[in-house]
Amino acid sequence: MSVLNVHEAITRAHREQWGRVVAALTRRFGDLDIAEEAAAEAFATAVDRWPGDGVPPNLGAWLTTTATRKAIDRIRRENKRDDKQKEARMLYEDVPEPPGAIDDERLRLIFICCHPALAMETRVALTLRMVGGLTVPEIARAFLVQETAMGQRITRAKAKIKAARIPYRVPSAADLPARVSSVLAVLFLVFNEGYLATGPDTDPVRHDLTAEAIRLTRLVRALMPDDGEAAGLLALMLLIEARRTARVSASGELVTLGEQDRGAWDAALIAEGHRLVRERLAAGVAPGRYQILAAINAVHTSAHDVRDTDWSQVVALYDQLVRIDPSPIVALNRAVAVAELDGPEVALAAVNRLDSALAGYHAYHATLADLLRRLGRSQKSRAAYDKAIELAGNTAEAAYLIRRRDQLR
Template identity: 45%
Template sequence: MDARRTVEAVWRMHSARLVASLTRLVRDVGLAEDLAQEAFVCALAQWPREGVPAEPAAWLAAVARRRAIDLIRRDRLRADRYAQLATDLRDAPPADTASDEDLLTLIFVACHPVLSRQSRAVLTLRMVGGLATEEVARAFLTPTPAVAQRISRAKRTLAEAEVPFTLPDADELPARLAAVLEVVYLIFNEGYAATSGDRWIRRDLAEQAIRLGRVLAALMPREPEVHGLVALMELQASRFAARAGRDGRPVLLADQDRSRWDRTLVAHGLGALGRARALGKPLGPYTVQAAIAACHARAARYEDTDWDAILALYDALVQIAPSPVTDLNRAVAVLHVDGPAAALDAVDALRDDPRMARYHLLGAVRGDLLLRLGRHVEAAEEWERAADLAPTRHERSMLMARAAAAGTAS
């Protein structure tokens, strides 16, 4: 691995902890991320020339801390406040040793009510997930410049509102929870099916999201949706070993070798789902999605899947959390219950939704339905269009291979 790729890998693994620790020290989440980014730029400049240090995360932390001290010394207008911060920096443990609670606090700060719902999500993905702005934009099906402006405004809002780097009080936690769960799951999804790069699966992000979900579950054991989210992530993560072939191409659920599914994670996920249900409260969207994932996990073969139960769960999900992506997933269940013609009608109802205009999975599903209906040429054309929109090389390759096979069959 060359130095640049090493820098990027270290950033992915350690940026969230670095930002969290720096935020606790400088009390400004935007400033903390700027300091972390400056350390990253230094690494990009120095490591290719001087070699990768023995402890790269500690190197980034030391550079960021020195930058913070330099900044403090330059700002004479806030001498008293920054003198205390400089003392804190000298006495504090290394910035790469942030605890899970620090990471959790960083999420709650990024999801503060002074920010809009969309700003909370994009800011947390940027700072906690370590995603590039372009990746955040793809996650929200939003143009990159608009997301960049939203991130910049969000950090400025947090600074101007002087949001403290602390967890909410116990009586505030439930009201703040929904936005936090949303961004944790968005981070997981970026790991489960990456929106850019050469890797379709990024376990580092998915594992970070699962870890944060478990911390949340320990913090809020009476909240069923926390357990539901943990269950959903664990059940989906159990498939990682089977979700890609040796060539890196995605393997569809119907074709996966289920003997490669992680049965320990399945057991953990089913246990978390049981805890969510045992609390006796109405099921929320994450718990319903976990119940859908559980139907797949319990089926020894794809042919054994209880599609009637899955369709019923999707009917519930579209009522409590409507979205075009949920409608698209529901159409797959319709396929197995009512046939490809009914499923195609459900998919075609989504084609005019502007949110789906660049969503490659719409075309991927539609191509499959057309093929099942014997419309091979149309299926090939649909998969080619989907390949043009696919965010990763392996997904594009898979879709083009399916298009070529459909064209040959016609």
């Protein structure tokens, strides 16, 4: 095998096996810190050995065994007297894993990283590190935080999990819906940061983050096939990701849904997203937030031309969403659809009612600006564009808003 192929094998193994190795070691040693360090050492060993020895046939088992040895070495090195429990665990070192147990372990790992006793930003960082295998510098870069600060955040989280004894298990059936929704919120946050990246020097779309969020959501969906919201979130991400290349122009400007080249959309991702939405509709269970959002995106991606969009269906879905999530942001998005169905005048009345709740939100001012522009109220529209530009954190979005403002007569 060539050096290049070995390098590819290691990269792929890291993507596919990291979470499994960390999960298996966390269960055996009851310590995230030991599991993380030993997994990192096992991959470093692979980088050293595989080019000379060749890639082992069962690389998952090789990595777990190597990491387990590294962990045992570390525990022996530290040789703490109070490590009786860990010593006991080392005794059944070679007990084979029952089939299916590994997947269960990864689910435990996801639940512990997304535990509600941790701050949201900590959950995100811990999930990307432990389950996703991103390095601390990578996570720090993704969230525009100093590396040392990100390292400390992760270290503190691991210490809290240990000291407060956050349990390493899949929650009970009664707690499951709330805990799953915490996991999905973390994954959606990672996706959104990739999809609408903030910061003046950041690429407008961070494909690494959207791809990682989709990969982890696929995992959650595979581990919990009966969870409607996990399917809904995956469908939602796929249908948004499908439009990624059409969403930013060659000059780095945001292209709105209505102006996108629909031929550039990823047909395979759309087909997969539609399949998931249909599957959820067939389930006949009242849909949650992600499933409704996915259905809205399915309507958009079903139209080959923006003029073919079934806006009454979109508004009906937003009505359904408002009933379970009466937040002003949902009301704002509903108003955008209402503008297409009933005209900008009706939508403007709805948007004006959100003034006090959304005054600091760029999309509120951008929506207001667009409606005023369509109604020919240029002066007010310009002021709203100014405010939206001032508040927009995404470079492509700001570029789009500036052009629209400068086109006002």
